[in-house]
Amino acid sequence: MSDTLLSAQDVSKDFAFGRSLLDVVKGAPIKAVHALNGVSLDVKRGETLGIVGESGCGKSTLARCLVRLHDCDGGRVVYDGTDIATLSGADRRAFNTKVQMIFQDPYSSLNPRMTVRQILSEALRVHNMRPKVEIDARIAELLDLVRLPQDAADRLPHAFSGGQRQRIGIARALAVEPEVLVADELVSALDVSVQAQVVNLLLELQDRLSLTVVFVAHDLRLVRHISHRVAVMYLGKVVEVAPTETLFKAPKHPYTQALLAAAPEVDPTRRTRRVAAKGELPSPINLPSGCLFHTRCPHAFDRCVSDVPQLTPRRPGHVAACHLPDPELP
Amino acid sequence: MTEPILSVRNLTATFGQGASALRAVNEVSFDVMPGEVLGLVGESGSGKSVTLRSLLRLLPVGGHVGGSVSWHGKDIVRMTDAELRAVRGGQISMIFQEPMTALNPVLPVRVQIEENLRAHTQLDRKGRNARAKELMDLVGIPDSARRLDEFPHQFSGGMRQRVMIAIALASDPKLLLADEPTTALDVTIQDQILNLILDLRDELAMSVVLVTHDLGVVAATCDRMAVMYAGRIVEEGDVTQVFAQPRHAYTRGLLGSIPQAGTERSMLLSIDGTPPGLAAIPQGCAFNPRCDFATDICRRTRPHLTGDGHRAACHNSDAVIAAGSPVKKALSHV
Amino acid sequence: MTVMSVSRLRRLPRAFVFGAAILIASVIVATFPSAFAPYDPLAMDYVNLLAPPSAAHPFGTDNFGRDVLSRVIHAYTIDMQIALFATLFPFIFGTIVGAIVGYVGGVTESIFGRVVDAVITFPFLVLVIAIVSVLGPGLINMYIAIGVVGWVFYARIIAAEVKVQKRLDYADAGRAMGYTHARIVFRHLLPNAITPAVVYWMTDMALAILLGSSLGYLGLGAQPPAAEWGVQIADGKNFMATAWWISVFPGFAIVLTGLGFSLLGDGLAEILRGRK
Numbered sequence: 001m002s003d004t005l006l007s008a009q010d011v012s013k014d015f016a017f018g019r020s021l022l023d024v025v026k027g028a029p030i031k032a033v034h035a036l037n038g039v040s041l042d043v044k045r046g047e048t049l050g051i052v053g054e055s056g057c058g059k060s061t062l063a064r065c066l067v068r069l070h071d072c073d074g075g076r077v078v079y080d081g082t083d084i085a086t087l088s089g090a091d092r093r094a095f096n097t098k099v100q101m102i103f104q105d106p107y108s109s110l111n112p113r114m115t116v117r118q119i120l121s122e123a124l125r126v127h128n129m130r131p132k133v134e135i136d137a138r139i140a141e142l143l144d145l146v147r148l149p150q151d152a153a154d155r156l157p158h159a160f161s162g163g164q165r166q167r168i169g170i171a172r173a174l175a176v177e178p179e180v181l182v183a184d185e186l187v188s189a190l191d192v193s194v195q196a197q198v199v200n201l202l203l204e205l206q207d208r209l210s211l212t213v214v215f216v217a218h219d220l221r222l223v224r225h226i227s228h229r230v231a232v233m234y235l236g237k238v239v240e241v242a243p244t245e246t247l248f249k250a251p252k253h254p255y256t257q258a259l260l261a262a263a264p265e266v267d268p269t270r271r272t273r274r275v276a277a278k279g280e281l282p283s284p285i286n287l288p289s290g291c292l293f294h295t296r297c298p299h300a301f302d303r304c305v306s307d308v309p310q311l312t313p314r315r316p317g318h319v320a321a322c323h324l325p326d327p328e329l330p
Numbered sequence: 331m332t333e334p335i336l337s338v339r340n341l342t343a344t345f346g347q348g349a350s351a352l353r354a355v356n357e358v359s360f361d362v363m364p365g366e367v368l369g370l371v372g373e374s375g376s377g378k379s380v381t382l383r384s385l386l387r388l389l390p391v392g393g394h395v396g397g398s399v400s401w402h403g404k405d406i407v408r409m410t411d412a413e414l415r416a417v418r419g420g421q422i423s424m425i426f427q428e429p430m431t432a433l434n435p436v437l438p439v440r441v442q443i444e445e446n447l448r449a450h451t452q453l454d455r456k457g458r459n460a461r462a463k464e465l466m467d468l469v470g471i472p473d474s475a476r477r478l479d480e481f482p483h484q485f486s487g488g489m490r491q492r493v494m495i496a497i498a499l500a501s502d503p504k505l506l507l508a509d510e511p512t513t514a515l516d517v518t519i520q521d522q523i524l525n526l527i528l529d530l531r532d533e534l535a536m537s538v539v540l541v542t543h544d545l546g547v548v549a550a551t552c553d554r555m556a557v558m559y560a561g562r563i564v565e566e567g568d569v570t571q572v573f574a575q576p577r578h579a580y581t582r583g584l585l586g587s588i589p590q591a592g593t594e595r596s597m598l599l600s601i602d603g604t605p606p607g608l609a610a611i612p613q614g615c616a617f618n619p620r621c622d623f624a625t626d627i628c629r630r631t632r633p634h635l636t637g638d639g640h641r642a643a644c645h646n647s648d649a650v651i652a653a654g655s656p657v658k659k660a661l662s663h664v
Numbered sequence: 665m666t667v668m669s670v671s672r673l674r675r676l677p678r679a680f681v682f683g684a685a686i687l688i689a690s691v692i693v694a695t696f697p698s699a700f701a702p703y704d705p706l707a708m709d710y711v712n713l714l715a716p717p718s719a720a721h722p723f724g725t726d727n728f729g730r731d732v733l734s735r736v737i738h739a740y741t742i743d744m745q746i747a748l749f750a751t752l753f754p755f756i757f758g759t760i761v762g763a764i765v766g767y768v769g770g771v772t773e774s775i776f777g778r779v780v781d782a783v784i785t786f787p788f789l790v791l792v793i794a795i796v797s798v799l800g801p802g803l804i805n806m807y808i809a810i811g812v813v814g815w816v817f818y819a820r821i822i823a824a825e826v827k828v829q830k831r832l833d834y835a836d837a838g839r840a841m842g843y844t845h846a847r848i849v850f851r852h853l854l855p856n857a858i859t860p861a862v863v864y865w866m867t868d869m870a871l872a873i874l875l876g877s878s879l880g881y882l883g884l885g886a887q888p889p890a891a892e893w894g895v896q897i898a899d900g901k902n903f904m905a906t907a908w909w910i911s912v913f914p915g916f917a918i919v920l921t922g923l924g925f926s927l928l929g930d931g932l933a934e935i936l937r938g939r940k
Contacts, residue, residue: 048595054516067840096842109833113855122851123841161604169837176841191373192543193620196587196600203595218517221546225589225598244594262521264550266588266657268569271550275525277518280486 005212006043006066006099006180010075012036012236013061033284035061037236037292038075040311043180048206048213050227050244052220052259056281058236060104063184063216067101068092079180097127100173104185106165110157116143116168117153123175142171146201163194167201174205181206182214187222199226220263224248229317232256235284235292238311242318252320254327255293291323299327334361335537336385336505340397343377343384352608354380356561357397359635362505367531367538369552369569371545371584373605377561378541382507385539386418401505420450423498427510429490433482433497439466440478443497450501465496470526488519492526499530506531506538512547524551545588549573557581560606560616567640573657577642579623579650586656599656615645623649680931683866686924694740701734705891714907724909726899732909736917738891743921746803746876746885747869753811755865758818759858765819766826766857767849776823783816792875793884801884810875814868818861825857859936866929870922877918893918 014032036058043049043066051059064070065077068084076083079095087095103109110119120139124130130138143152146167157165166186173181186202187195203226206213217223223230224244231241232253240253251257258277265271279296282288288295294304303323311319343355355377362368372378384395387406399406406417418424426432434442443462447453453461466474469492482490491511498506508527512520528551531538540552548555548569556566557580565578576582586599603620606612612619618628623646633643644650693700709729717724723732765776783791795809829835830853838848873893879885880894888895893914900910 054518064836069836069839093842096840101837101840103833103837105833109837111834111838111852111856114852122843126841126843126847163604172837172841191605192545192584192587193373193601194604196598197602199589200597200600203597220517221589224591225594228595248591258518262518264521264524264544264546266546266549266573266585266590268549268552268573273525273528276521278522280488280519281516 003044003046004042005045005080006214007078008039008041008062008066008075009078011039011062011065011072011077012074013058013065013070014073031285034287035236035284036065036072037287039233039236039238040075041231041238041241043212043214044229045179045212046210047228048215048226050223050230051214051216051233052218052223052230053233054218054259054281056235056284057233059216059218059233060184061236062233063101063182063214066182066214067099068095069101093127097176098178099180099182100176100178102166102169102173102181102183102186104189106162106169106189109169110165110172112157115154115156116148116171119168119172120153120175123172127176129176138175142175145174145205146171161194162190163198166190166198170198170201170205174209178211180212180214182216184216185218186215188217188219195222202226220260221266232259235282235287237292237321239293239322240318240320241311242315242320246315246318252314252318252326253293253322254297254299254324256320257327258296291321299324332364335364335401336362336539337400338362338385338397339400341381341384341399342396343380343389344394344396345389345392354393354561354608355384358558358561358563359397360556360563360566362537362539363554365531365535365537366553367528367540367551369548369555370539370541370558371543371548371555372558373543373584375560375605375607376558378543378558379509381558382424382509382539382541385507386422386424387414388418388424416450419446419498420501421503422505422507423501423503424507424509425491425494425498425511427513429487429494429514430482432494433490435482438479438481439485439493439496442493443478443500446497446500461500462496465499466493468499468530469493469496470522471496487515488522491515491519491523495523495526495530499534502534504536506536508538508540510542511540513542513544520547527551545584557584560611561608562616562643563635564617564644565642566635567637567642571640573655575651575655577637577640577647577650578617578644579621579646580617581642582650582653582656583620583622590657615643623653677931677934679927680935683924683927683929683931686920687928690740690744690921690924693737694744697738697741701731701737703731703734705730705735705738706889707731714903714910716907717909723913724907726896726907726910727903732896732913735891735896736893736913739893739896739914739917742803742886742890742892743873743876743917746806747873747921747925749807750810750872750876751814751865751868753807754814754868755818755861757811758815758820759822759854759861761815762819762822762861763826763849763854763857766823767830767845767853769827773823776819780816780820783813788813789875789878792879793882796879796884801879801887803886806876806879806885810872817868818864821861821864822854822857825860826853829853829856859933863929863933863936866925866932870925870929873918873921873925877914 013036014034016030016032039062051062053059061070065072071085076085079099084095117139120142121135124135124138139153140150143150148164148167187198190198205211215223215226227244229241230244230247231238234255240251240256248260251260261276277296282295290306291304291309294300309321309323311321314320339359341355341358342353345352345354358381370378370381383389385399387395389395395407397407401417440462443465444458447458447461462478463474466478471477471489471492485493512523515523527538542548552569555569555572556563559580565572565581572581576585583599583601587601589598601620606616614630615628615633618624625646627645633645635641635643712725712729714727715721715725721731723736725731765773791813792809795812796805799805799808835848835853838852876885877894880892881898886892886895896914897911900907903910
């Protein structure tokens with residue numbers, strides 16, 4: 001596919017526990033959290049891809065692999081035809097300017113001892129984005145872009161509210177003029193009314209700057225609102241990918257169905273009193289066999305325990321990893 | 331007309347003394363009816379959690395509760411410590427957002443449940459034992475006999491919240507106060523816990539006051555709701571009524587801030603600015619600097635809650651009503 | 665403007681103001697001792713041996729008839745130098761090593777941990793005395809001895825703090841920006857990690873004066889006839905019963921300066937914590 005800009009190909013990532021000397025001597029097996037278990041996903045130029053899932057599904061780890069904050073243990077991340085693990089030196093820095101990340105926590109993602117001007121000018125200088133004389137003008141432009149007042153430049157992060165800090169984070173990412181923005185839970189730490197402001201800003205910037213956005217979040221309503229396509233993750237695997245409309249109207253994976261049913265509707269006249277998914281998330285240290293969701297799935301049958309389901313096409317652009325062709329909504 | 335089981339009048343919560351005193355809760359009045367789920371909604375700093383804690387005078391040192399909270403003919407605000415202890419964790423129980431910090435990490439769950447049973451029931455040792463297991467079954471913890479002897483850290487987040495609820499139910503409360511009970515949980519687990527709370531409400535004929543910032547949770551669980559802003563209730567009414575026709579500009583803005591099906595990739599109806607700090611609450615209507623409907627009177631005079639059943643404290647209620655509900659709009663769009 | 669700075673001064677912790685006042689005075693005295701000392705600290709006066717405190721000699725004289733006040737004042741020069749030079753190298757070197765160890769982690773950190781254990785196992789004073797004995801007495805060798813041991817404490821503090829800071833998102837944001845490791849460590853993490861080390865530095869300067877005086881007392885630091893508080897106390901040790909003033913006044917000077925550094929450290933900790 002020519003319009004694929006960034007893709008994860010069978011990416012896996014483990015986080016090993018520390019082993020004591022005794023464990024090594026005894027030859028105890030290395031225990032690890034299997035955060036990603038073979039994730040394949042394409043991000044197309046100009047689209048917003050939503051990645052949704054509950055805590056522990058690996059969505060944040062995947063986001064960090066996409067910008068190479070983590071190196072993958074297996075598989076590869078390809079940007080514009082190049083495996084990003086092979087980049088070094090100037091090429092790696094160039095990649096960093098093309099694929100930028102915005103972080104979840106507005107309080108820890110900014111250096112508390114640097115003013116907004118220092119934060120932005122550092123990004124501009126290190127990557128030689130602008131000649132020295134134009135840096136102040138560019139900072140003013142960036143502040144304008146994220147709708148912060150000009151006098152914000154010389155203040156420290158603690159002078160700002162959570163929503164404003166996220167704008168500073170966005171401005172920092174935009175300073176290096178990226179093509180792709182990976183937003184990890186961009187608004188989940190913010191109040192509802194402020195969330196809407198930041199979401200609006202992101203939508204507007206994407207149009208204006210023709211950005212490709214990977215929007216990682218646990219909030220289904222937000223993901224639905226902002227994404228062209230959505231990928232659903234469970235225990236380090238992508239279980240379903242589809243255009244947003246299709247995914248929310250006709251989900252094909254039982255986990256997606258449960259997730260959608262569990263999310264409370266903002267309409268008090270459409271209440272249900274049925275529990276959407278039984279049980280809890282299995283341990284990511286000892287993963288279930290076969291389909292990872294079989295321990296909670298209402299449709300599980302023997303094949304789900306033994307065989308790992310692959311992502312198979314359901315409709316144009318719609319893939320799901322379920323042995324059943326069309327599981328009925330319970 | 332049934333009588334409310336809890337009647338709150340002019341409740342205030344103040345921190346500090348004299349000129350530097352801050353009012354986190356200001357002249358809040360509401361009733362809780364038998365068997366109903368009342369939602370207290372607001373953003374951070376709105377005073378919703380402090381309101382809930384004030385009902386049982388559970389404020390940190392330096393906090394002072396004023397007004398009245400009448401419970402079975404008695405005013406909790408004026409109760410002696412001994413009377414208060416009988417009510418706390420007895421007739422009125424409370425559950426919290428983060429069960430890991432609300433539970434004692436060094437005691438097995440059994441001890442923590444039985445502790446409450448000893449304080450609020452006449453059961454003997456054997457009876458307490460049996461009741462503890464019963465409670466664990468009631469809140470849906472599988473393998474309850476074995477899990478009673480485990481420690482809080484051995485439970486998952488959802489299971490811990492169930493344990494919290496089991497402890498809260500030990501004393502057969504008539505009112506459950508829930509402070510963001512599902513905020514720390516995943517959506518499928520949140521769904522389980524909310525359904526559990528509703529089931530228990532039905533089975534045990536309790537009332538519930540649920541504090542949350544999530545309007546989705548309110549829509550899914552509450553009968554009535556009160557929206558708080560800068561320490562005051564700005565709108566109160568039946569959940570269906572409020573969602574269908576908000577009368578306060580802030581409520582309308584909140585509803586519009588939530589993405590709705592059918593409006594994908596459109597601009598959300600956001601509210602400008604951020605909620606005010608307690609030390610700098612604006613004159614007149616506290617919401618006026620962020621309000622699209624604000625007029626001169628909003629900057630001068632604080633509006634009072636008016637209306638019958640569905641009440642709102644907004645000078646321009648009519649304009650807000652005329653603008654319609656953002657939720658309704660989205661629904662008609664589908 | 666003046667009004668504002670006065671009111672800002674008032675808001676500073678009292679400990680900080682007192683500590684700073686003591687130390688500023690100490691630095692002035694140390695820089696211009698001759699302006700304050702009534703006599704030459706080395707001038708002997710055989711007529712006035714072991715004279716008790718009087719109007720002419722407020723702190724009395726020692727067994728060579730030297731004016732104790734003048735010697736205490738001139739000793740400020742050496743002792744304030746000790747406070748600075750004995751701690752500056754450990755502070756800088758320890759900070760750099762600690763920052764790298766904390767950032768890199770892994771095996772480097774384990775090795776560093778063993779070095780720390782090895783150093784901490786010995787009592788500090790014993791270790792320093794051993795090193796000075798090998799190198800020979802004198803101020804320079806004393807600085808070297810303290811430096812060889814002292815950096816470990818700074819490195820340990822900084823390493824722990826950098827480890828905390830590097831887990832915060834702004835460190836990852838720097839990496840995602842493509843910044844070099846050196847920039848992330850020294851431009852981003854270190855300024856946020858250095859506070860406890862600076863506070864410790866203040867305390868350490870007080871300790872350095874004590875240590876310098878102890879070594880001077882033992883004859884391993886500053887050498888007689890130089891005016892140094894430890895040397896002075898040693899001078900007076902044989903006359904404690906008859907001429908207490910020879911030892912007691914330098915002792916007071918040590919206590920006062922040490923108090924200044926401690927107060928400044930406490931106040932600084934309060935200010936820097938408050939800012940977070």
